Amino acid sequence: MARFARLGLALLLTAAPLAGPVLAQTAPAPEAATGRLAKQAGDAKRYMVAAANPLAAEAGREILRAGGSAVDAAIAVQLVLNLAEPQSSGLGGGAFMVRWDNASRTALTLDGRETAPAAAKPERFLGVDGKPMKFYDAVVGGKSVGVPGTPRLLEEAHKRWGKLPWPRLFEPAIRLADQGFPVSPRLNGLLGKEKFLLADPRAKALFYTADGSPLPVGATLRNPAMAETLKTLAARGMGAFYEGPIAADIVETVTSHAGNPGDMTLADLAAYRVEERPPVCGRYRAFTVCGMGPPSSGAVAVQQILGIVETRDMSRLKPGPEAVHWLAEAGRLAFADRALYLGDPAFVPVPLAGLIDPAYVASRAALVNPDRSMGRAKAGEPPQKRGFLFAPSDGIENGTSHIAIVDADLNAVSMTTTIEDGFGARIMTKSGFLLNNELTDFNFAPVEDGKPVANRVEAGKRPRSSMAPTIVLDGFGRLYAVVGSPGGSQIIGYVAKTLVGLLDWQLDPQVAVDLPNMGSRNGPTEIEAGTEAEGWKAALEAKGHEVRAIEMTSGIQAIVLTPRGFVGGADSRREGVAIGD
Numbered sequence: 001m002a003r004f005a006r007l008g009l010a011l012l013l014t015a016a017p018l019a020g021p022v023l024a025q026t027a028p029a030p031e032a033a034t035g036r037l038a039k040q041a042g043d044a045k046r047y048m049v050a051a052a053n054p055l056a057a058e059a060g061r062e063i064l065r066a067g068g069s070a071v072d073a074a075i076a077v078q079l080v081l082n083l084a085e086p087q088s089s090g091l092g093g094g095a096f097m098v099r100w101d102n103a104s105r106t107a108l109t110l111d112g113r114e115t116a117p118a119a120a121k122p123e124r125f126l127g128v129d130g131k132p133m134k135f136y137d138a139v140v141g142g143k144s145v146g147v148p149g150t151p152r153l154l155e156e157a158h159k160r161w162g163k164l165p166w167p168r169l170f171e172p173a174i175r176l177a178d179q180g181f182p183v184s185p186r187l188n189g190l191l192g193k194e195k196f197l198l199a200d201p202r203a204k205a206l207f208y209t210a211d212g213s214p215l216p217v218g219a220t221l222r223n224p225a226m227a228e229t230l231k232t233l234a235a236r237g238m239g240a241f242y243e244g245p246i247a248a249d250i251v252e253t254v255t256s257h258a259g260n261p262g263d264m265t266l267a268d269l270a271a272y273r274v275e276e277r278p279p280v281c282g283r284y285r286a287f288t289v290c291g292m293g294p295p296s297s298g299a300v301a302v303q304q305i306l307g308i309v310e311t312r313d314m315s316r317l318k319p320g321p322e323a324v325h326w327l328a329e330a331g332r333l334a335f336a337d338r339a340l341y342l343g344d345p346a347f348v349p350v351p352l353a354g355l356i357d358p359a360y361v362a363s364r365a366a367l368v369n370p371d372r373s374m375g376r377a378k379a380g381e382p383p384q385k386r387g388f389l390f391a392p393s394d395g396i397e398n399g400t401s402h403i404a405i406v407d408a409d410l411n412a413v414s415m416t417t418t419i420e421d422g423f424g425a426r427i428m429t430k431s432g433f434l435l436n437n438e439l440t441d442f443n444f445a446p447v448e449d450g451k452p453v454a455n456r457v458e459a460g461k462r463p464r465s466s467m468a469p470t471i472v473l474d475g476f477g478r479l480y481a482v483v484g485s486p487g488g489s490q491i492i493g494y495v496a497k498t499l500v501g502l503l504d505w506q507l508d509p510q511v512a513v514d515l516p517n518m519g520s521r522n523g524p525t526e527i528e529a530g531t532e533a534e535g536w537k538a539a540l541e542a543k544g545h546e547v548r549a550i551e552m553t554s555g556i557q558a559i560v561l562t563p564r565g566f567v568g569g570a571d572s573r574r575e576g577v578a579i580g581d
Contacts, residue, residue: 037572037575038572039510039514039569039570039572039577040510041508041509041510041511041567041568041569041578042510042566042567042568042569042570042577042578042579042580043565043566043567043568043580044565044566044568044579044580044581045564045565045566045580045581046064046408046565046580046581047061047064047070047405047406047407047408047566047580047581048405048406048559048566048568048578048579048580049061049064049073049077049403049404049405049578049579049580050403050404050405050482050557050558050559050568050569050570050576050577050578050579051077051081051401051402051403051404051557051570051576051577052081052085052088052401052402052486052555052557052570052571052574052575052576053080053081053084053085053184053575053576054575054576054577055080055083055084055176055181056077056078056080056081056084056085056403056576057077057570057576057577057578057579058172058579059073059076059077059079059080059172059173060073060074060076060077060403060405061073061579061580061581062076062172063075063076063164063168063169063172064405064407064408064580064581065581066164066168067163067164068162068163068164068168068169068407069161069162069163069164069407069409069411070099070161070405070406070407070411070412070413071099071157071158071160071161071162071411071413072158072162072163072164072168072169073405073407073413074097074154074157074403074405074413074415075154075157075158075162075169076169076170076171076172076173077403077405078090078095078150078154078403078415078417079169079170079172079173079230080172080173080176081401081403081417082173082226082433083173083176083177083181083221083223083226084176084181084184084187085186085187085401086187086207086423086433086434087187087190087419087422087423087424087434088400088401088417088418088419088422088486088555089150089400089401089417089418089419090150090419090433090434091148091150091151091229091241091433092145092148092150092250092419092424092429092433092434092435092436093114093148093149093150093417093418093419093420093424093435093436093438094112094113094114094146094148094149094150094153094417094418094436094438095112095113095149095150095153095415095416095417095418096109096110096111096112096113096292096296096298096415096416096417096465096467096469097109097110097112097153097157097413097414097415097469098279098290098291098292098413098414098415098469098470098471099157099161099411099412099413100290100411100412100413100414100471100479100482101161101411102409102410102411102412102479103409105477105478107279107281107290107471108276108278108279109276109277109278109279109291109292109293109469110153110156110157110274110275110276110277111149111153111274111275111276111277111292111295111296111462112149112150112152112153112154112156112274113149113295113296113438113462113463113465114146114147114148114149114436114438114439114462114463115146115147115149115268115272115460115461115462116146116147116439116442116457116458116459116460116461116462116463117146117147117262117263117264117265117268117459118265118267118268118271118459118460119263119265119459120263120439120457120458120459120460120461121457121458121459122446122447122452122456122457122458123446123457124143124439124442124457125138125143125439125440125442125444125457126444126445126446132444132445133444135440136196137260138260138437138440138444139196139421139425139426139437139440140196140199140259140260140425140426140427140437141257141259141260141261141262141425141426141427142253142254142255142256142257142260142261142262142263142264142425142427142435143257143260143261143262143263143439144260144262144420144425144436144437144438144439144440145254145262145264145424145425145427145435145436145437145438145439146436146438146439146463147264147268147269147271147272148241148250148272148435148436149272149274150417151233151238151241151242152238152241152242152272152273152274153274154238155237155238156274157413161411166234166237167234167235169234170230170231170233170234173230174227174230174231174234177222177223177224177226177227177230177432178222178224178227179222180220180221180222181220181221182217182218182219182220182221183214183215183216183217183218183219183220183221184217184575185217185575186574186575188214188215188216188217190422190423191207191208191214191215192214194214194422194423196423196426197423197426198212199426200426200427200428202428202429202430203423203426203427203428203434206221206223206428206432207221223432224432225430225431225432226431226432226433227432228431228432229246229431229432229433232246233246241269242269242270242272243266243269243270246429246431247266247269247270248266249429249430249431250264250269250429250431250435251264251265251266251269253427253428253429253430253435254427254435257427277292277293278293279291279292279293279299279471280292280293280299280300280303280352280356282303282306282307282356282358283358284303284306284307284310284499284503285310285503285504286474286475287472287473287474287475287480287503288472288473288477289302289303289306289470289471289472289473289499290470290471290472290473291303291414291468291469291470291471292416292467292468292469293345293352294342294343294344294345294348294350294352294464295342295343295344295345295462295463295464295465296464296465296466296467296468297338297342297464297465297466297492298416298465298466298467298468298469298470298491298492298495299468299470300334300337300338300342300352300355300356301331301334301335301337301338301342301466301468301492302334302468302470302492302495302496302499303356303361304330304333304334304337304355304356304361304364305327305330305331305334305492305493305496306330306496306499306500307356307358307361307362307364307365308326308329308330308333308334308361308364308365308368309326309327309330309496309500310365311362311365311368312326314326314500314504314505315504315505315506318505319501319505319515319516320536320539321536321539321540321543323500323518324518324519324525324527324533324536324540325370325373325540325543325545326368327493327496327497327500327518327519327520328373328518328519328520328525328526328540328545329368329369329373329374329377329520330365330368330496331492331493331496331519331520331521331522332374332376332377332520332522333364333367333368333377333380334492335377335489335492335520335521335522336376336377336378336379336380336392336522337355337379337380337382338466338492339379339392339393339522340379340390340391340392340454341355341379341382341385341390341454342454342455342464343390343454343455343464344461344462344463344464346460346461346462347454347458347461348390348454348455351382351383351384351385353383353384354382354383354384354385355382357382357383360380360382360383363380364380371543372543372544373525373540373543373544373545373546375544375546376522376523377522379392390451390452390453390454391447391448391449391450391451391452391453391454392448392453393443393445393448393453393454393455393456400416400417400418400420400467400486400487400488400491400555401416401417401418401486401555402414402415402416402417402469402484402485402486402555402556402557403415403416403417403484403557404482404483404484404557404558404559404568404578405482405559406479406482406559406561406566410479410561412471412479412482412559413482414469414470414471414482414483414484415469415484416467416468416469416484416485416486416491418436418438418467418486419434419435419436419437419438420436420437420438420440420441421437421440424436424437425437438463439457439463441455441463441464441465442455442456442457442461442463442464443455443456443457466488466489466490466491466492467484467491468484468485468491468492468495469484470482470483470484470495470499472499472502472503478561479561480560480561481499481502481509481558481559481560481561482557482558482559483495483498483499483502483556483557483558483559484556484557485498485554485555485556485557485571486554486555487552487553487554487555489521490517490519490521490526490552490554491554492519492521493517493518493519493520493521493526494517494552494554494556495556496519497515497517497518497519498512498513498515498556498558501513501515502558502560508567508569509558509559509560509567509568509569509578510568510569510570510572510578511569512558512569513554513556513557513558513569513570513571513572514569514571514572516528516531516532516533517531517533517552517554518533524545524546524547524548525540525545525546525547525548526547526548526549526550526552527540527547527548527549527550528549528550528551528552529549529550529551529552533549534549537549553573553574554571554573555571555573555574555576556569556570556571557569557570557571557576557578558578559578566580568580
C-alpha cells in the first residue's frame, strides 16, 4: 500500500436527497443515494473481484477459488447481482465486456447492448401532440424494453474464455434464489423511494409486504421463480432464454402491459446476436487506456478528456478547483462531440479514429482557457468526418452496475451491466427478473433542426451508451488497472476522475474511487453535494463556471496491480467490496 498516496478527503457518510435534472430532456439522477459506507482498500495476492454487492463479490471469489477464469467469475457475479441488486442489472438487460488476455497481451470487447424490436420506428417516444413524451411516461411499461443482450454475452464469453463447466457458475445464484438472502440497506432504501414498481403485481409480491411497505433490512428475500429460471439456463444454456417458455414469458410481459405495451416478438429475441468489437485504445502519459467503442461513447469521451488534461501537469494540481476546471472543460468538449457523432456504428458513420486522433484532441485542448470557462462547447471537426449529416442530441441514460475481476493468470474482465433506470421498465416476468427500459437511451425526438438525430430510434438499432468498462496497461504493455462505474452519462466523468486519481495522483484505489465526483456534460459544472468539493464552488465561479452541487451516486470499482499483488477499491456510495485471496 505504500506506493499509493492517501488524501484526507471529507466524504459524506449519510443519505442525501435525489438531485434534480441537469439535461435538456427531463430525467432523474440514475439511482438515488442511500448513504455512504466507510471502507478500506482490499488486498489480495492471487486474484481479486470487485462488485457492487458483497454477495456477488463472494460468488466471484468462490468461482476463482475453484480455479475459474475471470470470465467464469464475472458470470457468477452477474447472476447474483440480478438477485441482490435487481434495480441495476440482470438477465433482462444488456452489458459491455472488455476482456484482457494476459498470455497474448491483447484486449477484446463484446457488445451485449440491447436492440430495438423490428417494429420500432423513430417516432416511438413522441406523444400524440408530436412532442417528446415525459420521461417516466415512456419508461414504465413495455414500450421502453429492448431485446436483452446480457444472457447471450455471458454465454459467448464463456464459450471463448471459460474454464469451469457452465452449470457450476450458476450454483451461487441458485442457492441464494432458493434459500434466500437478507435484504440490504440499499435495496430497502431504493424500494422505499420507488414510485412505480408497486403497480406491477409480480414485483410487488416479491419486494414488498402486504401493506405495500418495502421488505425491511435483513428480511429474507427468496425468488423461487428466478431459481427455476437459473436451473433451466444452467442445464440448457442461454438458448433457453431466447426461445421457448422464458422467451414467450418476456414477450407476453412486454406486450400485455395495460398502459404502455411494447411490440417485441419471439423473432426479435431469436435474432439477437452479440457483437465482437475492437477495443478503443489510446495513450495517456506512460499508460495505455482501452475501453468499449460505439455504440458506447464511453471510451471515446474518456480518452478525449484524458487527452485534454494531459496537456496539464495534473500531478501538480491535485484534487481541487483547478483540477475541476480542467476536467469540466475537457468534459464539455468531449460531450459536444459525443452528442453529434456517437451512435450505433451499424446505423451511423462514426468518425471513430478521428475523434481520438492525438492531433485532433490536442486542437480541442487548445480551446481551454486556464483562467475562464468556455461555457458551452461546440462539436469539433475530426478527421474522417466525411460530410456527417446528423444533428446533435444529449439523450438520457441512467443506472447500472460494474464488475472488475483479475484472475490467477492475470486475465481480466471489466464489465458494465445495466437494465437502465433503477428497476428498469418496472415490469417483472413470471420467470423472476425485471426487464430493461433501455430504449429510452435513444433520443426521443428523431429530428433536430431539420436533420435526423444519430441516436434516434430505429429497428434493430442499439442505443448509444456512456458505459465505460476500462482496462489500463503500463508502459510495458502489462495489465495495470481495471476500472468502471455505473451512473448513466455521468459514467464518463466518474471513470475519468478515477483514472486521474490512480495515474496522476497515485492514490490508493479506495481513495481514488471515493474522491468527490466532478465534471461537466456540456452544461453546468457539476460537483458532488455533501463533499469537500462544495468548498471549491467560489473559486470555480470566479473562473466563470455555472456550478451545481448535485447528488452524484457513482458505483466505481477499481483494481490495481502492484509488485505485491492486487489492491482494490469499491465505491463507498454503494455496498460493494473488493476481495480476493
